[in-house]
Amino acid sequence: MYGCEAWTLTLKEENKLLVAERKIYRKILGPTKQVDGAWRFRRNVDVEDLVGEPNIIGESKSARLRWLGHVERMGEDRAAKRAYLGQPTGRRPIGRPRYRWLDEVRKDLCDMQVADWRLVVQDRNNWRSLVSEAKIQFGSLSRRSN
Template structure:
């Protein structure tokens, strides 16, 4: 999208952050992080015999290849929860009403966007 520069008739391309600010659009990264946190709470409350919980919380067999370990899905949830100040998010997620309040707090927090 193009926009005028200082009303002088010159035009330039606008950056995405300018368009988000101009149209008050929510940031997609923030929406993804909040959705991931909501799903994490759902998985925590599942029974131990259900497949999503076993796959998410379980330890895989075998060894990893050399180099830096890949970031797990739970690691990114931990990072997001630490950004809003929640340390034991697994215990908070078990209590559904408290978890909803935590997610509402996350929606108003600005530290969830990846730089």
């Protein structure tokens, strides 16, 4: 999870992370024994119920929002703030534009239906509760299957 605040993941990459996480949990939890005595691997829903924690996507998106709040509140002279507010110059390469970090954050905030996030960021307690809500909202298997 080191540096996950800066990740911009496509759906394909998110799915790969989820598959890897569930594979690790299945290995840790082991198979389950059915009533007829046969062994079977646990299903995704079973793994989520046993673990009871948000998945890796929820953790990374909440970390990204936490970092956004930190950068928004920091002084204008800090390097991270300058990079966040900076506008690149020059020509863009041919082809599809790259995923930008701020676009991903705005999409996450739109999914959470947060309209005026720049004001919410200034109140640390409200922002902290929004970040923990994001962890739950984005880190649930049932939300992703819809």
